[in-house]
Structure formats: structure tokens, C-alpha cells
Amino acid sequence: MKCHPYKTDLPVMLPYKPIETENFGSTIKLWYAVPIVALILGTSAIAQSGSDIRLGAVQTLMRWMPLLLQGFIFNVLISVMAMAIGTGLGAALGIGQLSLNRLVRSSSWLLTQFFRNAPWLVLLFFAMFLLPFEVNIFGIIVPLPDWVKATIGLALPVMANVSEIIRGAVLSLPSGQWEAAESLAYSRRQTLWLIILPQCLKRMLPPWMNLYAILTMATVLASIVGVSEVMTLTGEALAAEGGRPDLLAPFYAFVLLIFFVYCYPIARLTVRLERKFSVIN
Amino acid sequence: MSWNDTEPMVSIRDVYKSFGTLEVLKGVSLDVMKGEVICIIGPSGSGKSTLIRCINGLNDIQAGSILVEGQEVNDPELDKLELRKKVGMVFQQYNLFPHKTALENVMMAPIRVLKHDKEIAKKAAIELLRKVGLEDKEKAYPGEMSGGQQQRVAIARSLAMNPDVILFDEVTAALDPETVNEVLLTIKRLAEDGMTCILVTHEMGFAREVADHIYFTDGGLIVEHGNPKKFFENAKDPRTKEFLSQIL
Numbered sequence: 001m002k003c004h005p006y007k008t009d010l011p012v013m014l015p016y017k018p019i020e021t022e023n024f025g026s027t028i029k030l031w032y033a034v035p036i037v038a039l040i041l042g043t044s045a046i047a048q049s050g051s052d053i054r055l056g057a058v059q060t061l062m063r064w065m066p067l068l069l070q071g072f073i074f075n076v077l078i079s080v081m082a083m084a085i086g087t088g089l090g091a092a093l094g095i096g097q098l099s100l101n102r103l104v105r106s107s108s109w110l111l112t113q114f115f116r117n118a119p120w121l122v123l124l125f126f127a128m129f130l131l132p133f134e135v136n137i138f139g140i141i142v143p144l145p146d147w148v149k150a151t152i153g154l155a156l157p158v159m160a161n162v163s164e165i166i167r168g169a170v171l172s173l174p175s176g177q178w179e180a181a182e183s184l185a186y187s188r189r190q191t192l193w194l195i196i197l198p199q200c201l202k203r204m205l206p207p208w209m210n211l212y213a214i215l216t217m218a219t220v221l222a223s224i225v226g227v228s229e230v231m232t233l234t235g236e237a238l239a240a241e242g243g244r245p246d247l248l249a250p251f252y253a254f255v256l257l258i259f260f261v262y263c264y265p266i267a268r269l270t271v272r273l274e275r276k277f278s279v280i281n
Numbered sequence: 282m283s284w285n286d287t288e289p290m291v292s293i294r295d296v297y298k299s300f301g302t303l304e305v306l307k308g309v310s311l312d313v314m315k316g317e318v319i320c321i322i323g324p325s326g327s328g329k330s331t332l333i334r335c336i337n338g339l340n341d342i343q344a345g346s347i348l349v350e351g352q353e354v355n356d357p358e359l360d361k362l363e364l365r366k367k368v369g370m371v372f373q374q375y376n377l378f379p380h381k382t383a384l385e386n387v388m389m390a391p392i393r394v395l396k397h398d399k400e401i402a403k404k405a406a407i408e409l410l411r412k413v414g415l416e417d418k419e420k421a422y423p424g425e426m427s428g429g430q431q432q433r434v435a436i437a438r439s440l441a442m443n444p445d446v447i448l449f450d451e452v453t454a455a456l457d458p459e460t461v462n463e464v465l466l467t468i469k470r471l472a473e474d475g476m477t478c479i480l481v482t483h484e485m486g487f488a489r490e491v492a493d494h495i496y497f498t499d500g501g502l503i504v505e506h507g508n509p510k511k512f513f514e515n516a517k518d519p520r521t522k523e524f525l526s527q528i529l
Contacts, residue, residue, distance in 0.1 A: 179339055180376035180435075184390040184442060185365035194393060198380050 057250045064237040065254070071230035072258050078151050078229065079216040085155035086215075087208070090162025097167045100188065108163070115160035121221050127153025128225045147229075150222040158215055165207045169200035206274040213266045217259060230255055284351030286315040290446055290477055291336060296345035298331055305331045306342070307501040313446070318472045319479045320488035323498035324524060329481040332498070333448045336479065337368040350445065366395070369444035373451040375431040377423040383410060383434045384419040387441045395442065402441075409437040413467050429460025433467050446477040453484060485528060489513055497521045 055063070096108030115123070127149050134143045173196060181191040223231035234251050241247055289312035298306040305328045313319050321329045334340040335347060338354055338361045347354040349368060377386050388406035391397040397405075410416055413433040423431050432452055439447055449468065453461045465487050472478055472491050482488055488495055489509045496506040497518075505518045516522050 174374075174376075176372060176374050176376035177378065180370075180372060180378070182339065182361075183337055183365055183368075183370040184438070185362045185394045186390065187362060190393055194389070195378055199378075 057244075057246055060241060060244075060247060061250050061254055064251070067233055067237065068230055068251075068254065069258070071228065071233035072255075072262075074147070074227075074229045075216065075219040075222075076262070078147060078154065078219045078222060078227075079212065081151045082154040082158055082219075083212050083215055085151065086158025087162050089155065090159040091166060093159060093163035094166025094170075095192070097163060098170055098192070112160045112163040112167075115156050116164060118157065120154065120157050120218055121224065123156045124150060124153035124221055124225060127156070146225065147222070147227045150219075150225060150227050154215060154218060154222070158211060161211050162208065165204050165211070166200065168207075169203040170196055172203060173199055202277050206270045206277070209266055209270045209273070213263045213270070216263055216266075220255075230258070288351065289313055289348075290315045290317075290350055291479065292346075292348040293332075293336075294346045294348075296332070296335060296347060297343045298328070298335060298340060299343060305501055306335075308345070309498070309501070309503055311496055311503060311506070313477060313479060315445075315477055316475045317477055317493045318491055319494050319496065320492040321479070321481045321496045321498060322483070322485070322488060322524075323504075327498040328501045329498050330450050333370075333450055333479055333481055336446075336448055337365055337370055339370075362394075366442060367445045369439035369442055369447040371432070371435050371439050371447065371449045371452050373454050375423070375428070375435045375455075377431055377435055377438070379423050382420050382422055383415060383426070386423070386434055387438045390438070391441050406437070406441055409440050410434070412440075412470075413437045414463070427460055428456045429463045432456065432460075432464045436464075436467055436471070440471075446479065447471070449478060449480040449482070451481050451483065453482070483528075485513075485525075497524065499524070 093108045093112055096104050097112060099105045099108070128146065131144055131149045131152065133145075134141050136142075170192075177195055177199070178191060181195045186195065219229060220231040222229050223235070226232065234255055238244075238247055238251055291311075291313040293309060293311050296306050296309045297304070309328070309332055311319070321332065323329050331340055335342050336349065336354065338359070342355050345355065349364060352364065353359065354364060377383075378389070381389060384403070384406055387409055388399075388402045391402040391405065392399055407416070407419065410419060413436055415430060415433055415437070418426060418430060418434070421430075423434070426434070435452075436447075452468070453464050456464060461484070465484060468478065468480070469487075469491050480488070480492075492509050494506060495509055495512045497504050497512070497516075497520075499520045505512070505516060505521045507515075512521075513525065516525055
């Protein structure tokens with residue numbers, strides 16, 4: 001019997017079809033328009049209500065923009081470093097979770113679970129207040145400024161998540177790969193490094209990039225502990241302007257905008273990679 | 282640990298194996314002499330694959346003894362890597378390494394495991410690919426080859442380790458009918474070259490033609506065994522007869 005799936009007298013729920021966005025470029029432009037329009041509308045509306053002596057909100061924002069962008073570069077720096085440290089430690093922890101040694105395996109698991117289920121802000125506070133302001137490494141005094149401590153604090157949850165990404169990717173490979181390698185007399189270490197992990201890299205890339213985007217957005221938490229990143233500087237700029245209420249919306253909208261411009265392409269690229277790899281595998 | 286080829290190369294005695302409460306092997310014994318081709322046939326779930334996976338230690342056993350060239354496999358002190366250099370294996374799902382080309386799949390283990398010279402291993406691998414009829418597929422990735430071609434690469438990969446015996450675990454079961462023959466022909470040539478082969482297979486025509494000895498398993502036991510002529514024409518056990526009547 002043939003029947004059209006959408007033609008019926010009965011009240012049915014049609015299957016939900018997400019709109020496919022094929023054209024990468026046009027999607028970006030479209031989405032970028034939203035915050036930009038909001039920013040312009042917001043600032044112009046508020047600017048018109050301001051007094052003549054003071055600069056308009058947009059001009060004020062323009063004056064502070066170089067400083068705010070500098071602050072944002074600091075956010076990017078913290079995120080890149082935290083990601084690097086977290087990935088390095090997380091890789092070790094993830095491979096530890098696959099160890100045949102029970103002690104190594106269970107302690108790696110415990111560390112991973114502990115830091116994965118801890119609020120990032122609490123970890124940040126811990127790092128800020130537990131790490132000394134300088135460390136003595138073989139007689140060389142290395143200062144630990146606040147932003148370094150914040151980086152370490154943010155690297156901890158990244159480490160735990162990377163550890164889980166690695167474990168998940170390794171477990172997602174068919175067991176036949178392990179068996180084939182075993183049958184060819186590869187040692188377990190060789191199997192892991194030559195056969196299993198190279199195949200996992202592709203599978204790990206999208207969740208790893210996703211984690212990076214989340215981390216970047218979380219770097220503003222460092223403002224709470226006084227690191228001079230973009231949120232802290234925005235607050236200071238607003239204070240320097242005498243706490244004008246009409247400046248709040250445009251300034252914070254600007255901060256949102258730079259994060260969006262930085263993170264959205266990463267998210268899009270992640271989706272594209274996910275789609276590409278899901279076809280190959 | 283002296284072994285000479287007048288004794289069985291693989292000697293299985295009273296092997297018991299269970300997964301949890303499920304008993305898969307309930308006292309299996311068989312011998313394989315050097316250069317022999319053994320086919321193990323039987324209904325699904327009768328323990329055929331489990332049995333040959335025990336020979337190279339992919340599965341461990343609960344009781345009994347498996348000797349490979351006089352060396353006990355059921356020994357916690359066993360050097361599994363040394364065992365697996367002697368026992369090759371080919372799988373139903375090929376299990377080629379998808380991130381490596383056909384040539385790399387074949388030459389990797391000799392270089393990494395046997396520490397052979399890279400150039401010598403490469404030459405040997407090219408020769409093996411030629412032997413399985415895939416000299417033009419050196420640079421192809423597994424994903425770019427048909428099932429039959431992948432399986433032949435898998436056979437070449439196993440041969441590259443220069444094993445004394447090769448286990449074939451239903452190697453044509455996942456193949457398209459038209460590619461089954463190319464793989465069977467490759468195995469037949471190996472057998473003719475004197476390679477010791479233990480096959481789990483559903484290809485009765487092939488078993489009859491190539492095997493020196495056929496074992497029929499059912500319910501975790503070897504019900505009947507004999508040379509192909511005797512086995513196919515003169516089966517005695519009713520379970521064998523029923524099985525053969527269903528598939529022949």
C-alpha cells in the first residue's frame with residue numbers, strides 16, 4: 001500500500017525537521033547581525049537621552065575600546081594556556097584511566113571525576129588562595145601572578161574533561177582493533193600509541209574544540225578574583241566614567257559581542273567537523 | 282620446552298570455557314599437525330569461534346590444556362607476545378587499521394614488533410600483497426577497498442609476521458558472495474604452500490576440498506570428526522546428519 005506520509009485526516013504531529021544551513025558564510029553574517037543591531041539600537045536610544053556636555057555612549061565606548069580589546073586578548077591568552085595545560089594533564093589522566101594497573105586506573109578515575117564534578121568558580125578560588133604568590137624551584141624564585149593562578153585554576157576542570165574525552169574516544173573504537181593488534185603481537189603500549197590513539201584524534205577533535213569554546217567563555221570568572229581581563233576592565237572603565245547607567249548596556253553588549261565573534265566560528269567549525277567525521281566513520 | 286614436528290603443533294585437551302554462567306566449551310580436544318588444514322564447522326553458538334580464539338590467548342580458558350608447539354597457553358606466566366608471533370589470526374570483520382594504507386597495515390607489525398629493517402619489511406610486504414593479488418592497492422586505505430580486498434590484505438598482514446599457524450575466524454562470513462571466492466582461493470594457495478591453517482567456516486564446499494580433517498561442534502562439544510570424505514558421506518552422529526542435511 002502506498003500513502004503519502006503527510007496526507008491524513010487524523011491530527012498528527014509532523015516530524016520536526018531542523019533547517020539545514022548549507023551556506024556557512026551567509027549564516028555567519030546573519031547571526032552576527034543580531035548583536036550588532038542590538039548594540040546600535042541600545043546605544044543610540046540611550047545616547048539620545050544623555051546630556052549634551054557628556055560624550056554619547058558610543059563615543060565613550062570607542063574611547064575605551066582599545067583597552068577592552070587588550071583585556072580580551074588577555075582572556076584569550078588565559079584560555080589558550082589553560083587549554084594547553086589542561087590538555088597535557090588531561091591526556092595523561094585519560095591514558096591513566098585506561099591503564100591495566102588498578103591503582104593508576106582508579107586514581108586517574110577519581111581525579112577525573114572529582115574535577116569534572118566541581119564548579120569551575122570554586123576551583124578558581126581554590127587555585128587563587130591555595131597557590132603561593134611565588135614558588136622556589138631549585139633556588140630560582142618564580143613569581144606566580146594572579147592571572148597565572150587563574151590559568152591553573154581553569155586548567156583543572158579542562159584537564160578532567162579532556163581525560164573523559166580521551167577515555168570516551170578510546171572506548172568508542174570497535175574492540176576488533178584491539179584484538180587485531182593483540183593478535184599481531186603488539187604490546188599494549190604499542191597498541192595504544194600506534195593503533196588506538198591515532199584513530200581517536202579525529203573523534204576527539206570536535207568535543208575538544210567545544211570544550212575550548214566553553215573555557216574561553218569561562219575566563220571571565222577570573223574577574224571575580226581580580227585578574228585584569230575584559231570584565232574587570234569593563235567594570236573599571238564604567239567606574240571611571242562615573243557609573244553612568246546609560247553606559248552599562250553598550251559596554252556589556254560590546255563584551256558579549258567580542259566573545260560571540262570569537263566563539264561562534266569555533267562552534268560552527270565543530271559542527272562541521274562532527275558532520276564530516278560522522279560520515280567517514 | 283622442546284617440540285619437534287612429529288608432535289602436534291597445536292594440541293587441545295579437555296578445554297572448558299564459560300562466559301559467566303554460560304558454558305561455551307565443555308571438554309574439547311583436538312590435534313593439529315604441522316602443515317595440516319583443519320576446518321571446524323557447526324551451528325552458530327556451538328563454540329567454534331571461542332575455541333580458536335583460545336588458541337592465541339584472546340580468550341582464556343577455565344580448565345584444560347592448549348599446547349602450541351609444546352608451550353602451554355593456559356599458563357598465567359605465558360609470554361603472550363611470543364605466542365602471538367607464532368600464531369596468526371584473520372577475523373570475520375577484517376579489522377584492518379583504517380588510518381594506515383594496505384602496505385602500512387602489512388609492514389607495520391614486522392617493523393614495530395619483530396624490529397625488522399624497514400626496507401626489508403617493505404619489500405616483503407609488497408611481495409605479500411602481490412601474493413594475495415593486490416599489488417596495485419599498496420597505497421589504498423581500507424575504506425577504499427572492497428570487503429574481499431580488505432580480507433586479503435588482512436591475510437597478507439598476518440603472513441607478514443611469518444607465523445607457524447594461522448587461525449581463520451569465519452573470514453568469508455561478512456563478504457559479498459562474489460568476493461568470497463577470491464578470499465577462499467588465497468587461503469587455498471596458502472594451504473597448498475604447506476601453511477598450517479585452522480579455519481572456522483560455513484563454506485562446506487571449501488572445507489571438503491581443502492581440509493585434511495573436519496571437526497563438527499555442537500553445544501560446546503566436538504560431536505564428530507574425520508577426513509572430509511568420511512565426514513560428508515558417512516556422518517554417524519544424528520546431530521551431524523541433521524546439520525549437513527540442512528546446509529547441503
